[in-house]
Amino acid sequence: MxxxxxxxxxxxxxxxxxxxxxxxxxxxxxxxxxxxxxxxxxxxxxxxxxxxxxxxxxxxxxxxxxxxxxxxxxxxxxxxxxxxxxxxxxxxxxxxxxxxxxxxxxxxxxxxxxxxxxxxxxxxxxxxxxxxxxxxxxxxxxxxxxxxxxxxxxxxxxxxxxxxxxxxxxxxxxxxxxxxxxxxxxxxxxxxxxxxxGEKTRQPGKRGFLKDEIAIVNPQAFAAMLAELKDKGVELGIATGRPTLETHVPLEEMGVFSYFNPRRVSTASDVLAAEEQYPERAPLSKPQPFQYLRSFLGADTPLAEIMNYEIPLKNGDEILIVGDSVADFLAARSLGCKFAATLTGLTGQEARAKFEELGADYILNDVLELKQIV
Incomplete structure (x- = not known):
């Protein structure tokens, strides 16, 4: 479990x-x-x-x-x-x-x-x-x-x-x-x-894409799965290359953000803040394990503790990381966590062979198939 x-x-x-x-x-x-x-x-x-x-x-x-x-x-x-x-x-x-x-x-x-x-x-x-x-x-x-x-x-x-x-x-x-x-x-x-x-765009006239996001799976079905996982006592978190604004807004629009513990949400904004304090440790974005480690430990954990935390995690087998990229896989392996690959990224089903070669613990057609392994 x-x-x-x-x-x-x-x-x-x-x-x-x-x-x-x-x-x-x-x-x-x-x-x-x-x-x-x-x-x-x-x-x-x-x-x-x-x-x-x-x-x-x-x-x-x-x-x-x-x-x-x-x-x-x-x-x-x-x-x-x-x-x-x-x-x-x-x-x-x-x-x-x-x-x-x-x-x-x-x-x-x-x-x-x-x-x-x-x-x-x-x-x-x-x-x-x-x-x-x-x-x-x-x-x-x-x-x-x-x-x-x-x-x-x-x-x-x-x-x-x-x-x-x-x-x-x-x-x-x-x-x-x-x-x-x-x-x-x-x-x-x-x-x-x-x-x-607080600054104007240098090239005015850009409409933006933030409100034009595309959900990969049915949002209602995804929300139902997250609710079931929470009912089973599973802590849910996020580690994403998106900045904070671009994480919160679309996931709130989908009706799923509330299922995640806000202490366990790490974004690219958090990465930039950490790199400013520890420039000698940059880059800290994936495939570095920093984001997933920060979500595991909690956002209220002092940054110095996160930066010096011993990995791989002693209880890594109890943590599942779900991602679509090699970078996510490498971060999971650095932490000693289990990894579930979703085949809904850029290359779709073509990514299966790569994740099989890498030895991903689970390979899912989409995130809803988590129900089969949890």
């Missing part, structure tokens, strides 16, 4: 589609907006559905880029945006280095800001530079980098392409923050972005 079940959200309760759409639009903006690299493609803060489909198909190469990132343990959309845009930015710097070596060397010394992106865009204007989105997979396949080592590998690529040594690319970099903030603008829209950050 499990005493606690900790759930991922995307790919388990909610479809990841809108997150991936927002990720593609973020990369598209950073490359094509006049505020950034001012590429050749037209940019609009209010694309129609057909245009969103086209942009995502292009930016993530029919989702091949997303599948590759997930296979290497990348689970957070912020990291996915950062990786694809930074790869294109490295290519742009390599292109410019032939005639403007001093520019690249200066950027290596000073770092990357929004002004830097605009300046690079000015240098690129009128040139024949074009992004190569599909080239991401082939380039990164040459590396054995896993998880967040992929972010650092961008520095290696820059040195290989330009001969300039730099540490511009990491989870703590200023460019990562730019990618994260721009993604948030797309996902929550102008009104909520200003309400939650």
């Amino acid at each position: 499990f005493t606690m079940i900790l759930f991922d959200v995307d790919g388990v309760m909610l479809s990841e589609e809108r997150y991936f759409d927002a990720s593609a639009l973020t990369v598209h903006e950073l490359i094509n907006s006049p505020q950034y690299l001012r590429g050749r493609d037209e940019f609009s803060p209010q694309p129609q559905e057909e245009e969103i489909r086209r942009i995502r198909k292009e930016v993530f190469a029919d989702d091949k880029v997303l599948n590759f990132m997930k296979s290497r343990g990348i689970n957070a959309n912020w990291d996915m945006v950062f990786l694809q845009f930074s790869y294109q930015f490295v290519r742009a710097l390599s292109f410019l280095h032939k005639k403007h070596a001093g520019l690249v060397e200066r950027i290596a010394q000073e770092g990357i800001s929004r002004d830097t992106l605009r300046q690079v865009g000015e240098y690129l204007e009128g040139s024949d530079f074009a992004p190569d989105y599909a080239g991401f997979v082939q380039t990164f396949q040459a590396s054995t980098a896993q998880k967040h080592e992929l972010l650092l590998y961008l520095n290696t690529l820059l040195t290989q392409e330009t001969g300039v040594s730099a540490e511009l690319f990491s989870r703590n970099s200023s460019l990562w923050v730019i990618c994260q903030e721009t993604f948030q603008e797309w996902y929550v829209g102008d009104e909520l972005y200003e309400k939650t950050t």
